[in-house]
Amino acid sequence: MRIVLQRGTRASVTVDMAVTGAIETGFLALVGVGQDDNERDVDYLIEKTFGLRVFVDEAGKMNKALADIDGDVLAVSQFTLYGDCRKGRRPSFVAAMEPQRANTLFERYVSGLRAKGLRVPTGVFGANMDVELLNDGPVTLLLCSKKSF
Numbered sequence: 001m002r003i004v005l006q007r008g009t010r011a012s013v014t015v016d017m018a019v020t021g022a023i024e025t026g027f028l029a030l031v032g033v034g035q036d037d038n039e040r041d042v043d044y045l046i047e048k049t050f051g052l053r054v055f056v057d058e059a060g061k062m063n064k065a066l067a068d069i070d071g072d073v074l075a076v077s078q079f080t081l082y083g084d085c086r087k088g089r090r091p092s093f094v095a096a097m098e099p100q101r102a103n104t105l106f107e108r109y110v111s112g113l114r115a116k117g118l119r120v121p122t123g124v125f126g127a128n129m130d131v132e133l134l135n136d137g138p139v140t141l142l143l144c145s146k147k148s149f
Contacts, residue, residue, distance in 0.1 A: 001041040001105070001146075002081040004030040007054055007139035011074045013123040014130040021121025025055075026071035028133045031109060032081025033102040034095055034146075041145035042105050046112035048143055049073065062139075066118060073113055076123040076131055077106050099126055 005027050012022035029049060055064035055071065066073070079102065083091030096102070103125045113120045123129045 002032040003143040011133040023072035030078040072119040
C-alpha cells in the first residue's frame, strides 16, 4: 500500500462540482492499494499516519502528531500511485489492486483513522475528482507498507 501524505492548512475534493470532503489543518492522504496488499498493510499505515510527528511545536520543530493539533485527514483513493512508467509512454497499472477489493482496504484505512477519533472526509472511490491543497511547508511524504517503494 502506498500513500502520498501532504501536510496542509486546507484541502478539499470535488466531484461533479460538489465538494465531497474538506479539511483545515491536517493531512491530504492520496491512497493507492496494490495487488498484494492486505489488512496488515492497512493497519501499519493507519498507525503510521496517526502517529507521524510532522506538525510544528512551539519551538518550531516538527514534533506534533495529528491528535496533538486536532488535525484531520482528507483521504482520496489514488490507484495511479501504482502506475509503472518504466516502459513506453503510457503507464501500466497492473500492480494496482482490482477496484472492489481496493475499495474494501481503502475503507478499512478510513474507518481505522476514524476509530482513533480523527475526522476523515473522503473523495468518491473510482470517480474523477478535483483535489485542492494548500501544502504547509511544503511537507510531502511517501509512505509504503512494503520495504521498497
